[in-house]
Amino acid sequence: MKYKLVAIDMDGTLLNSNNQVSERTKVIIEKAKNKGTHIVLSTGRVLKSALSYSRSLNLKNPIVACNGAIIVDENANIIYKKPIDNSLVKEIVNLAMKKNIYYHFYDESRFYSHVKVDEVLQFYNEGNGNTIIDIKVFQDIEEIIKLKDLNVYKFLFIDDNRAKLQDLRMDLDKLGNIGTSSSWANNIEAMGLNVSKGEALRELCNRLKIMPEEVIAIGDSENDLSMLTFAGLGVAMGNGDKFIKKEADYITDSNDEDGVAKVIEKFVLE
Structure with missing residues (x-):
């Protein structure tokens, strides 16, 4: 299977215990980008924070923020939003x-x-x-x-x-x-109501004409479950919650052991 999009949670997943992206992960993400793979941050964080990390990684890809309540395109324009009443x-x-x-x-x-x-x-x-x-x-x-x-x-x-x-x-x-x-x-x-990372990822994939089976989603917590379920390959972090690991298709290493990089290497770059 050729995976066209990788959706990555930030805290506990992309970011290590120091809230940083490891050098190895940066290199692997850049290689996946150069291969034409969409690398999409999918986070519960405020949009401003997600945008900052995205720019530091030079992703130039859409972002799902606020647990799926907002999506911006590669130019940081809001293309979808579902605020609380x-x-x-x-x-x-x-x-x-x-x-x-x-x-x-x-x-x-x-x-x-x-x-x-x-x-x-x-x-x-x-x-x-x-x-x-x-x-x-x-x-x-x-x-x-x-x-x-x-x-x-x-x-x-x-x-x-x-x-x-x-x-x-x-x-x-x-x-x-x-x-x-x-x-x-x-x-x-x-x-x-009905706001989740999974629903936002579904919306984004519809816009990009990408099928669920062409998606990898990586996360560690309850708020990631919907996107792991949506994706063709749902990946739990080694440091993730037990029930997330139980529901995942694959379990990678922890966020302090380059777990995200290892998933991309195995399923996108090999």
């Missing part, structure tokens, strides 16, 4: 505040929250010095909801108490037009 934003914020759970949400380039947590910003800003993600701290959610052309693509909730997170997730699911997922053991993510 703004009528739900206040209700979601109130749920998090009531349960005393940290949250932020974001548009294409900025975080919004009622509190600034330096550790969160550091995580997104480290590893790639070309991008600084800003945060808008607000006192009243009404001031944000009133912003003209506001697009909220994703909420991220973080708490070490998993029981609290699961309780919040159940409440979010009851809202109706919200879909939930997770990318780390200590977080819950909320997007618009």
Whole structure:
């Protein structure tokens, strides 16, 4: 099978524990690009962060960001977007505040929250010095909801108490037009209903006239499952969640052992 597109998650997959892309992976990605393969970042991150990494790798390919809520083309033009219904934003914020759970949400380039947590910003800003993600701290959610052309693509909730997170997730699911997922053991993510990396990848492949069986998807967490299921070859990272490995067609090495590079070498370059 000739694979024409490789969709790659970022955190825990493309990026190592230092939030960097290894030199070996850079070389292998460049070889795959030169062969005509589409290398598509497919991430839960804010678009601005994904764009920065894409540019540093000189990918010049589409990007799926915010867990599939937004797609940009090779020129960074938005070609698809499914933001959260703004009528739900206040209700979601109130749920998090009531349960005393940290949250932020974001548009294409900025975080919004009622509190600034330096550790969160550091995580997104480290590893790639070309991008600084800003945060808008607000006192009243009404001031944000009133912003003209506001697009909220994703909420991220973080708490070490998993029981609290699961309780919040159940409440979010009851809202109706919200879909939930997770990318780390200590977080819950909320997007618009039926928003996922898999659905975004389906949309992108339709535009590129690429069949699912011509796609490799590589990931490590729950929010990657939909694209691993969509792709002809779904690959789980060695450091990935157990249930992701169970559902995958193939398991590669960890993100600190050039797992992504090894998949591309084996299935694209050989």
